[in-house]
Amino acid sequence: MSDNPTSEIDRYKKLLEISRDLASTVELDALLNRIIFAAQEITNSEAASILLYDPIEKKLFFQNATNMDPRLQGISVPMDSIAGWILQHRKTVMLDDVSKDERHFDSVAKKVEVNTRSLIGVPLISKGEVIGVLEVINKKTGHYDLTDEESMVVLGAQAAVAIENSRLFYQSDHIYEFVHELRTPLAAISTATYLLMRSEISKEQSEKIIKNINSETKRLSELASSFLDLARLQSGRTRYQKKNIEVGSMVDECIAILQPKAIEDGITISRSVQVGIPEIIADRDKLKQVLINLISNAIKYNKTNGTVKVDVTFTKSLCTFVVTDDGFGIPSSAIPNLFKKFYRVSGIEGKVTGTGLGLAISKEIIQGHGGNIEIDSKENAGTKISFNIPFIASDIRA
Numbered sequence: 001m002s003d004n005p006t007s008e009i010d011r012y013k014k015l016l017e018i019s020r021d022l023a024s025t026v027e028l029d030a031l032l033n034r035i036i037f038a039a040q041e042i043t044n045s046e047a048a049s050i051l052l053y054d055p056i057e058k059k060l061f062f063q064n065a066t067n068m069d070p071r072l073q074g075i076s077v078p079m080d081s082i083a084g085w086i087l088q089h090r091k092t093v094m095l096d097d098v099s100k101d102e103r104h105f106d107s108v109a110k111k112v113e114v115n116t117r118s119l120i121g122v123p124l125i126s127k128g129e130v131i132g133v134l135e136v137i138n139k140k141t142g143h144y145d146l147t148d149e150e151s152m153v154v155l156g157a158q159a160a161v162a163i164e165n166s167r168l169f170y171q172s173d174h175i176y177e178f179v180h181e182l183r184t185p186l187a188a189i190s191t192a193t194y195l196l197m198r199s200e201i202s203k204e205q206s207e208k209i210i211k212n213i214n215s216e217t218k219r220l221s222e223l224a225s226s227f228l229d230l231a232r233l234q235s236g237r238t239r240y241q242k243k244n245i246e247v248g249s250m251v252d253e254c255i256a257i258l259q260p261k262a263i264e265d266g267i268t269i270s271r272s273v274q275v276g277i278p279e280i281i282a283d284r285d286k287l288k289q290v291l292i293n294l295i296s297n298a299i300k301y302n303k304t305n306g307t308v309k310v311d312v313t314f315t316k317s318l319c320t321f322v323v324t325d326d327g328f329g330i331p332s333s334a335i336p337n338l339f340k341k342f343y344r345v346s347g348i349e350g351k352v353t354g355t356g357l358g359l360a361i362s363k364e365i366i367q368g369h370g371g372n373i374e375i376d377s378k379e380n381a382g383t384k385i386s387f388n389i390p391f392i393a394s395d396i397r398a
Protein backbone atom coordinates (compact mmCIF):
# COMPACT_ATOMS: atom_id res chain seq x y z
CA MET A 1 0.00 0.00 0.00
CA SER A 2 1.11 3.55 -0.63
CA ASP A 3 2.16 5.58 2.40
CA ASN A 4 0.06 8.51 1.22
CA PRO A 5 -3.61 7.82 2.06
CA THR A 6 -4.92 10.89 0.20
CA SER A 7 -3.41 9.80 -3.09
CA GLU A 8 -4.76 6.30 -2.42
CA ILE A 9 -8.33 7.60 -2.20
CA ASP A 10 -7.75 9.81 -5.21
CA ARG A 11 -6.57 6.82 -7.13
CA TYR A 12 -9.67 4.77 -6.32
CA LYS A 13 -11.88 7.71 -7.16
CA LYS A 14 -10.06 8.00 -10.46
CA LEU A 15 -10.49 4.28 -11.15
CA LEU A 16 -14.19 4.52 -10.43
CA GLU A 17 -14.52 7.52 -12.70
CA ILE A 18 -12.67 5.70 -15.49
CA SER A 19 -14.81 2.64 -15.04
CA ARG A 20 -17.95 4.72 -15.62
CA ASP A 21 -16.33 6.44 -18.55
CA LEU A 22 -15.29 3.18 -20.21
CA ALA A 23 -18.71 1.65 -19.79
CA SER A 24 -20.27 4.48 -21.77
CA THR A 25 -17.78 4.54 -24.67
CA VAL A 26 -18.43 2.19 -27.56
CA GLU A 27 -16.30 3.71 -30.31
CA LEU A 28 -13.15 1.57 -30.25
CA ASP A 29 -10.51 4.18 -31.03
CA ALA A 30 -11.87 6.65 -28.47
CA LEU A 31 -12.13 3.84 -25.95
CA LEU A 32 -8.51 2.75 -26.41
CA ASN A 33 -7.32 6.33 -26.06
CA ARG A 34 -9.21 6.77 -22.81
CA ILE A 35 -7.70 3.57 -21.47
CA ILE A 36 -4.09 4.54 -22.21
CA PHE A 37 -4.37 8.08 -20.92
CA ALA A 38 -6.04 6.76 -17.76
CA ALA A 39 -3.25 4.19 -17.30
CA GLN A 40 -0.59 6.84 -17.79
CA GLU A 41 -2.23 9.22 -15.34
CA ILE A 42 -3.06 6.75 -12.62
CA THR A 43 0.48 5.31 -12.50
CA ASN A 44 2.21 8.66 -13.12
CA SER A 45 4.05 7.24 -16.13
CA GLU A 46 5.76 8.85 -19.10
CA ALA A 47 3.78 6.80 -21.63
CA ALA A 48 1.20 4.05 -22.02
CA SER A 49 0.26 1.81 -24.91
CA ILE A 50 -2.21 -0.85 -25.91
CA LEU A 51 -1.34 -3.82 -28.06
CA LEU A 52 -4.15 -5.91 -29.51
CA TYR A 53 -3.92 -9.52 -30.58
CA ASP A 54 -5.18 -10.39 -34.05
CA PRO A 55 -6.28 -14.02 -33.88
CA ILE A 56 -6.44 -14.32 -37.68
CA GLU A 57 -2.86 -13.19 -38.26
CA LYS A 58 -1.84 -14.62 -34.89
CA LYS A 59 0.14 -11.47 -34.15
CA LEU A 60 0.26 -8.77 -31.54
CA PHE A 61 0.07 -5.23 -32.95
CA PHE A 62 0.73 -1.80 -31.48
CA GLN A 63 -2.68 -0.16 -31.57
CA ASN A 64 -2.67 3.10 -29.57
CA ALA A 65 -0.07 4.87 -27.46
CA THR A 66 -0.05 8.14 -25.55
CA ASN A 67 3.13 9.14 -27.38
CA MET A 68 2.24 7.46 -30.66
CA ASP A 69 5.21 7.63 -32.97
CA PRO A 70 4.45 7.09 -36.68
CA ARG A 71 7.21 4.55 -36.89
CA LEU A 72 5.45 2.46 -34.27
CA GLN A 73 2.18 2.22 -36.12
CA GLY A 74 1.46 -1.04 -37.80
CA ILE A 75 4.39 -2.76 -36.25
CA SER A 76 3.77 -6.20 -34.95
CA VAL A 77 5.56 -7.17 -31.80
CA PRO A 78 7.19 -10.59 -31.68
CA MET A 79 5.96 -13.16 -29.22
CA ASP A 80 9.35 -13.30 -27.50
CA SER A 81 9.06 -9.66 -26.36
CA ILE A 82 7.80 -8.69 -22.92
CA ALA A 83 4.33 -7.97 -24.33
CA GLY A 84 4.38 -11.33 -26.12
CA TRP A 85 5.35 -13.03 -22.89
CA ILE A 86 2.49 -11.31 -21.01
CA LEU A 87 0.06 -12.39 -23.73
CA GLN A 88 1.15 -16.01 -23.73
CA HIS A 89 1.52 -16.42 -19.98
CA ARG A 90 -1.48 -14.23 -19.12
CA LYS A 91 0.51 -12.74 -16.28
CA THR A 92 1.32 -9.23 -15.12
CA VAL A 93 4.92 -8.07 -15.38
CA MET A 94 6.45 -5.27 -13.29
CA LEU A 95 10.08 -4.38 -13.98
CA ASP A 96 12.28 -1.78 -12.39
CA ASP A 97 15.00 -2.02 -15.01
CA VAL A 98 13.82 -3.35 -18.34
CA SER A 99 17.32 -3.54 -19.83
CA LYS A 100 18.16 -6.29 -17.35
CA ASP A 101 15.29 -8.45 -18.60
CA GLU A 102 16.13 -10.72 -21.50
CA ARG A 103 12.56 -10.53 -22.87
CA HIS A 104 12.95 -6.82 -23.59
CA PHE A 105 12.11 -6.19 -27.20
CA ASP A 106 14.93 -3.82 -28.00
CA SER A 107 14.07 -3.08 -31.62
CA VAL A 108 10.85 -1.27 -30.62
CA ALA A 109 12.78 1.01 -28.30
CA LYS A 110 15.45 1.59 -30.93
CA LYS A 111 12.88 2.39 -33.58
CA VAL A 112 11.33 5.16 -31.52
CA GLU A 113 14.30 6.05 -29.38
CA VAL A 114 12.18 5.58 -26.31
CA ASN A 115 14.39 4.70 -23.46
CA THR A 116 12.32 2.23 -21.50
CA ARG A 117 13.55 1.97 -17.96
CA SER A 118 10.68 0.64 -15.91
CA LEU A 119 7.47 -1.04 -17.04
CA ILE A 120 4.20 -2.57 -15.93
CA GLY A 121 2.30 -4.71 -18.40
CA VAL A 122 -1.00 -6.51 -17.85
CA PRO A 123 -2.84 -8.98 -20.07
CA LEU A 124 -6.29 -7.95 -21.28
CA ILE A 125 -8.53 -10.94 -20.70
CA SER A 126 -12.19 -11.05 -21.60
CA LYS A 127 -14.35 -14.16 -21.17
CA GLY A 128 -11.26 -16.31 -20.82
CA GLU A 129 -9.72 -15.02 -24.07
CA VAL A 130 -6.61 -12.88 -24.00
CA ILE A 131 -7.20 -10.00 -26.43
CA GLY A 132 -4.15 -7.81 -25.86
CA VAL A 133 -1.74 -6.14 -23.48
CA LEU A 134 -1.83 -2.80 -21.66
CA GLU A 135 1.54 -1.31 -20.77
CA VAL A 136 2.86 1.75 -18.96
CA ILE A 137 6.52 2.75 -19.04
CA ASN A 138 8.89 4.94 -17.02
CA LYS A 139 7.41 6.10 -13.72
CA LYS A 140 8.04 9.85 -13.64
CA THR A 141 9.29 9.87 -10.05
CA GLY A 142 10.38 6.97 -7.90
CA HIS A 143 9.60 3.33 -8.66
CA TYR A 144 6.47 1.47 -9.61
CA ASP A 145 4.96 -0.15 -6.53
CA LEU A 146 2.29 -2.73 -5.76
CA THR A 147 -0.42 -0.05 -5.80
CA ASP A 148 0.53 0.83 -9.37
CA GLU A 149 0.42 -2.84 -10.29
CA GLU A 150 -2.95 -3.28 -8.61
CA SER A 151 -4.38 -0.23 -10.43
CA MET A 152 -3.15 -1.59 -13.75
CA VAL A 153 -4.73 -4.99 -13.07
CA VAL A 154 -8.08 -3.32 -12.24
CA LEU A 155 -7.86 -1.02 -15.25
CA GLY A 156 -6.82 -3.92 -17.52
CA ALA A 157 -9.83 -5.97 -16.43
CA GLN A 158 -12.21 -3.07 -17.10
CA ALA A 159 -10.52 -2.25 -20.38
CA ALA A 160 -10.80 -5.84 -21.65
CA VAL A 161 -14.54 -5.93 -20.96
CA ALA A 162 -15.05 -2.50 -22.55
CA ILE A 163 -13.10 -3.48 -25.70
CA GLU A 164 -15.10 -6.69 -26.02
CA ASN A 165 -18.38 -4.82 -25.50
CA SER A 166 -17.42 -2.29 -28.15
CA ARG A 167 -16.72 -5.10 -30.62
CA LEU A 168 -19.97 -6.87 -29.78
CA PHE A 169 -21.94 -3.64 -30.03
CA TYR A 170 -20.69 -3.03 -33.54
CA GLN A 171 -21.11 -6.68 -34.50
CA SER A 172 -24.73 -6.89 -33.44
CA ASP A 173 -25.52 -3.52 -34.99
CA HIS A 174 -23.85 -4.64 -38.20
CA ILE A 175 -25.53 -8.02 -38.31
CA TYR A 176 -28.95 -6.52 -37.82
CA GLU A 177 -28.48 -4.05 -40.66
CA PHE A 178 -26.90 -6.62 -42.92
CA VAL A 179 -29.72 -9.13 -42.52
CA HIS A 180 -32.18 -6.34 -43.14
CA GLU A 181 -30.41 -5.46 -46.41
CA LEU A 182 -30.36 -9.10 -47.50
CA ARG A 183 -34.11 -9.29 -47.45
CA THR A 184 -34.75 -7.26 -50.61
CA PRO A 185 -32.53 -9.21 -53.03
CA LEU A 186 -33.54 -12.50 -51.42
CA ALA A 187 -37.22 -11.67 -51.85
CA ALA A 188 -36.59 -10.75 -55.50
CA ILE A 189 -34.78 -14.05 -56.13
CA SER A 190 -37.47 -16.01 -54.34
CA THR A 191 -40.26 -14.42 -56.42
CA ALA A 192 -38.29 -14.97 -59.61
CA THR A 193 -37.72 -18.68 -58.96
CA TYR A 194 -41.41 -19.09 -58.10
CA LEU A 195 -42.36 -17.50 -61.45
CA LEU A 196 -39.89 -19.71 -63.29
CA MET A 197 -41.58 -22.81 -61.94
CA ARG A 198 -44.90 -21.89 -63.53
CA SER A 199 -45.49 -23.77 -66.72
CA GLU A 200 -47.33 -21.01 -68.64
CA ILE A 201 -44.43 -18.53 -68.93
CA SER A 202 -42.85 -17.92 -72.32
CA LYS A 203 -39.19 -18.38 -73.25
CA GLU A 204 -38.65 -14.58 -73.33
CA GLN A 205 -40.24 -14.16 -69.95
CA SER A 206 -38.09 -16.89 -68.47
CA GLU A 207 -34.93 -15.34 -69.94
CA LYS A 208 -35.85 -12.02 -68.38
CA ILE A 209 -36.42 -13.67 -65.02
CA ILE A 210 -33.10 -15.53 -65.19
CA LYS A 211 -31.32 -12.24 -65.96
CA ASN A 212 -33.02 -10.75 -62.94
CA ILE A 213 -31.88 -13.61 -60.71
CA ASN A 214 -28.38 -13.19 -62.05
CA SER A 215 -28.22 -9.48 -61.28
CA GLU A 216 -29.74 -9.93 -57.82
CA THR A 217 -27.24 -12.65 -56.89
CA LYS A 218 -24.42 -10.42 -58.11
CA ARG A 219 -25.75 -7.66 -55.92
CA LEU A 220 -25.91 -10.04 -52.95
CA SER A 221 -22.32 -11.04 -53.41
CA GLU A 222 -21.15 -7.40 -53.77
CA LEU A 223 -23.14 -6.53 -50.68
CA ALA A 224 -21.46 -9.32 -48.71
CA SER A 225 -17.91 -8.38 -49.70
CA SER A 226 -18.41 -4.61 -49.24
CA PHE A 227 -20.08 -5.26 -45.94
CA LEU A 228 -17.18 -7.36 -44.68
CA ASP A 229 -14.79 -4.64 -45.85
CA LEU A 230 -16.64 -1.99 -43.89
CA ALA A 231 -17.01 -4.16 -40.79
CA ARG A 232 -13.28 -4.80 -40.78
CA LEU A 233 -12.48 -1.10 -41.27
CA GLN A 234 -14.84 -0.05 -38.49
CA SER A 235 -13.54 -2.63 -36.04
CA GLY A 236 -10.12 -0.94 -36.29
CA ARG A 237 -8.55 -4.21 -37.44
CA THR A 238 -7.59 -3.09 -40.92
CA ARG A 239 -3.83 -2.80 -41.34
CA TYR A 240 -2.85 -0.22 -43.93
CA GLN A 241 0.10 -1.27 -46.07
CA LYS A 242 2.02 1.97 -46.40
CA LYS A 243 3.83 2.50 -49.69
CA ASN A 244 5.32 5.43 -51.57
CA ILE A 245 2.78 6.30 -54.23
CA GLU A 246 3.27 8.14 -57.48
CA VAL A 247 -0.11 9.86 -57.68
CA GLY A 248 -0.39 10.39 -61.46
CA SER A 249 -0.05 6.74 -62.40
CA MET A 250 -2.44 5.67 -59.65
CA VAL A 251 -5.10 8.07 -60.97
CA ASP A 252 -4.52 6.78 -64.51
CA GLU A 253 -4.98 3.16 -63.39
CA CYS A 254 -8.31 4.01 -61.73
CA ILE A 255 -9.56 5.86 -64.81
CA ALA A 256 -8.48 2.98 -67.09
CA ILE A 257 -10.50 0.51 -65.01
CA LEU A 258 -13.66 2.62 -65.38
CA GLN A 259 -13.13 3.83 -68.96
CA PRO A 260 -15.18 1.01 -70.58
CA LYS A 261 -18.18 1.82 -68.37
CA ALA A 262 -17.79 5.54 -69.13
CA ILE A 263 -17.70 4.87 -72.89
CA GLU A 264 -20.77 2.63 -72.59
CA ASP A 265 -22.64 5.48 -70.84
CA GLY A 266 -21.32 8.19 -73.21
CA ILE A 267 -19.32 9.94 -70.49
CA THR A 268 -15.97 11.68 -70.90
CA ILE A 269 -13.37 11.49 -68.15
CA SER A 270 -10.56 14.05 -67.92
CA ARG A 271 -7.75 14.32 -65.41
CA SER A 272 -5.20 16.86 -64.24
CA VAL A 273 -2.40 16.29 -61.76
CA GLN A 274 -0.43 19.30 -60.53
CA VAL A 275 3.13 19.24 -61.83
CA GLY A 276 5.82 18.42 -59.31
CA ILE A 277 3.58 16.58 -56.90
CA PRO A 278 5.66 14.59 -54.39
CA GLU A 279 4.95 10.94 -53.67
CA ILE A 280 2.45 10.29 -50.90
CA ILE A 281 2.75 7.55 -48.32
CA ALA A 282 -0.45 5.58 -48.10
CA ASP A 283 -2.07 2.21 -48.75
CA ARG A 284 -2.18 2.10 -52.56
CA ASP A 285 -4.93 -0.53 -52.93
CA LYS A 286 -7.16 1.15 -50.38
CA LEU A 287 -6.69 4.58 -51.94
CA LYS A 288 -7.49 3.13 -55.35
CA GLN A 289 -10.65 1.63 -53.84
CA VAL A 290 -11.72 5.15 -52.75
CA LEU A 291 -10.92 6.78 -56.10
CA ILE A 292 -12.63 3.99 -58.04
CA ASN A 293 -15.76 4.38 -55.95
CA LEU A 294 -15.83 8.15 -56.41
CA ILE A 295 -15.22 8.00 -60.17
CA SER A 296 -17.69 5.14 -60.52
CA ASN A 297 -20.32 7.19 -58.66
CA ALA A 298 -19.60 10.18 -60.91
CA ILE A 299 -20.25 7.95 -63.95
CA LYS A 300 -23.22 6.05 -62.50
CA TYR A 301 -25.14 9.08 -61.30
CA ASN A 302 -24.66 11.00 -64.52
CA LYS A 303 -26.45 11.66 -67.82
CA THR A 304 -25.46 10.75 -71.36
CA ASN A 305 -22.77 13.14 -72.61
CA GLY A 306 -21.91 13.94 -69.02
CA THR A 307 -18.37 14.68 -67.88
CA VAL A 308 -16.20 13.55 -65.01
CA LYS A 309 -13.08 15.38 -63.90
CA VAL A 310 -10.34 14.10 -61.60
CA ASP A 311 -8.00 16.80 -60.23
CA VAL A 312 -5.07 16.36 -57.89
CA THR A 313 -3.32 19.33 -56.29
CA PHE A 314 -1.00 19.72 -53.34
CA THR A 315 0.20 22.07 -50.64
CA LYS A 316 3.18 21.65 -48.35
CA SER A 317 1.30 19.28 -46.07
CA LEU A 318 -1.64 17.87 -48.03
CA CYS A 319 -2.45 16.16 -51.29
CA THR A 320 -6.03 16.86 -52.42
CA PHE A 321 -8.07 14.73 -54.83
CA VAL A 322 -11.26 16.15 -56.34
CA VAL A 323 -13.77 14.21 -58.44
CA THR A 324 -16.31 16.46 -60.14
CA ASP A 325 -19.27 15.49 -62.31
CA ASP A 326 -22.13 17.35 -63.95
CA GLY A 327 -24.66 14.61 -63.28
CA PHE A 328 -27.81 14.19 -61.14
CA GLY A 329 -26.47 16.05 -58.12
CA ILE A 330 -27.69 15.33 -54.61
CA PRO A 331 -30.53 17.10 -52.78
CA SER A 332 -29.13 19.12 -49.87
CA SER A 333 -31.35 17.25 -47.40
CA ALA A 334 -29.62 13.97 -48.38
CA ILE A 335 -26.02 15.20 -48.01
CA PRO A 336 -25.71 14.61 -44.23
CA ASN A 337 -26.67 10.95 -44.75
CA LEU A 338 -24.31 10.06 -47.58
CA PHE A 339 -21.57 8.53 -45.44
CA LYS A 340 -24.02 6.35 -43.52
CA LYS A 341 -23.93 2.73 -44.49
CA PHE A 342 -26.62 1.47 -46.88
CA TYR A 343 -27.83 5.00 -47.52
CA ARG A 344 -28.89 5.71 -51.09
CA VAL A 345 -30.68 8.81 -52.31
CA SER A 346 -34.35 7.92 -52.65
CA GLY A 347 -35.64 7.39 -56.12
CA ILE A 348 -32.26 6.08 -57.29
CA GLU A 349 -32.72 2.45 -56.21
CA GLY A 350 -34.61 1.22 -59.22
CA LYS A 351 -32.52 3.12 -61.78
CA VAL A 352 -28.88 2.63 -60.75
CA THR A 353 -27.53 -0.40 -58.89
CA GLY A 354 -25.39 -0.05 -55.80
CA THR A 355 -25.13 -1.19 -52.21
CA GLY A 356 -24.90 2.20 -50.52
CA LEU A 357 -21.62 1.18 -48.86
CA GLY A 358 -19.06 2.83 -51.15
CA LEU A 359 -18.94 6.22 -49.45
CA ALA A 360 -19.03 4.75 -45.93
CA ILE A 361 -16.01 2.60 -46.84
CA SER A 362 -14.26 5.57 -48.49
CA LYS A 363 -14.68 7.74 -45.41
CA GLU A 364 -13.22 5.05 -43.14
CA ILE A 365 -10.21 4.64 -45.42
CA ILE A 366 -9.54 8.38 -45.72
CA GLN A 367 -9.91 8.98 -42.00
CA GLY A 368 -7.67 5.98 -41.36
CA HIS A 369 -5.02 7.86 -43.35
CA GLY A 370 -5.48 11.01 -41.27
CA GLY A 371 -7.36 12.76 -44.08
CA ASN A 372 -10.77 14.29 -44.68
CA ILE A 373 -13.52 13.75 -47.23
CA GLU A 374 -16.16 16.31 -48.19
CA ILE A 375 -19.14 16.55 -50.53
CA ASP A 376 -20.42 19.57 -52.34
CA SER A 377 -23.41 19.02 -54.60
CA LYS A 378 -26.31 20.72 -56.26
CA GLU A 379 -29.37 18.85 -57.48
CA ASN A 380 -29.52 18.58 -61.29
CA ALA A 381 -26.19 20.39 -61.60
CA GLY A 382 -23.50 18.06 -60.37
CA THR A 383 -21.38 16.82 -57.52
CA LYS A 384 -17.89 17.51 -56.27
CA ILE A 385 -16.30 15.12 -53.80
CA SER A 386 -12.86 15.96 -52.45
CA PHE A 387 -10.57 14.22 -50.05
CA ASN A 388 -7.09 14.90 -48.81
CA ILE A 389 -4.20 12.84 -47.55
CA PRO A 390 -1.41 14.32 -45.42
CA PHE A 391 2.09 13.85 -46.84
CA ILE A 392 3.45 12.98 -43.44
CA ALA A 393 2.16 9.51 -42.78
CA SER A 394 2.09 10.16 -39.04
CA ASP A 395 -1.67 9.98 -38.92
CA ILE A 396 -2.10 6.67 -40.66
CA ARG A 397 -3.90 4.30 -38.37
CA ALA A 398 -1.94 1.11 -38.18
Ligand SMILES: Nc1ncnc2c1ncn2[C@@H]1O[C@H](COP(=O)(O)OP(=O)(O)OP(=O)(O)O)[C@@H](O)[C@H]1O
Binds near residue numbers: 356
Ligand atom coordinates in the same frame (compact mmCIF):
# COMPACT_ATOMS: atom_id res chain seq x y z
N1 LIG B 1 -21.49 11.65 -57.81
C1 LIG B 1 -22.71 11.46 -57.34
N2 LIG B 1 -23.79 12.07 -57.90
C2 LIG B 1 -25.04 11.88 -57.42
N3 LIG B 1 -25.33 11.06 -56.39
C3 LIG B 1 -24.32 10.43 -55.78
C4 LIG B 1 -22.97 10.57 -56.22
N4 LIG B 1 -22.18 9.83 -55.43
C5 LIG B 1 -23.00 9.23 -54.55
N5 LIG B 1 -24.29 9.57 -54.74
C6 LIG B 1 -25.46 9.14 -53.96
O1 LIG B 1 -24.97 8.65 -52.73
C7 LIG B 1 -25.38 7.30 -52.52
C8 LIG B 1 -24.31 6.57 -51.78
O2 LIG B 1 -23.16 6.36 -52.59
P1 LIG B 1 -22.23 5.11 -52.32
O3 LIG B 1 -21.06 5.16 -53.22
O4 LIG B 1 -22.00 5.02 -50.85
O5 LIG B 1 -23.16 3.87 -52.65
P2 LIG B 1 -23.64 3.28 -54.04
O6 LIG B 1 -22.93 3.91 -55.18
O7 LIG B 1 -25.14 3.35 -54.01
O8 LIG B 1 -23.21 1.77 -53.90
P3 LIG B 1 -21.76 1.13 -53.99
O9 LIG B 1 -20.76 2.23 -54.12
O10 LIG B 1 -21.61 0.41 -52.69
O11 LIG B 1 -21.85 0.21 -55.15
C9 LIG B 1 -25.67 6.76 -53.91
O12 LIG B 1 -26.59 5.71 -53.85
C10 LIG B 1 -26.21 7.99 -54.61
O13 LIG B 1 -27.58 8.12 -54.28
Ligand SMILES: [Mg+2]
Binds near residue numbers: 293297354
Ligand atom coordinates in the same frame (compact mmCIF):
# COMPACT_ATOMS: atom_id res chain seq x y z
MG1 LIG C 1 -20.69 4.01 -55.03
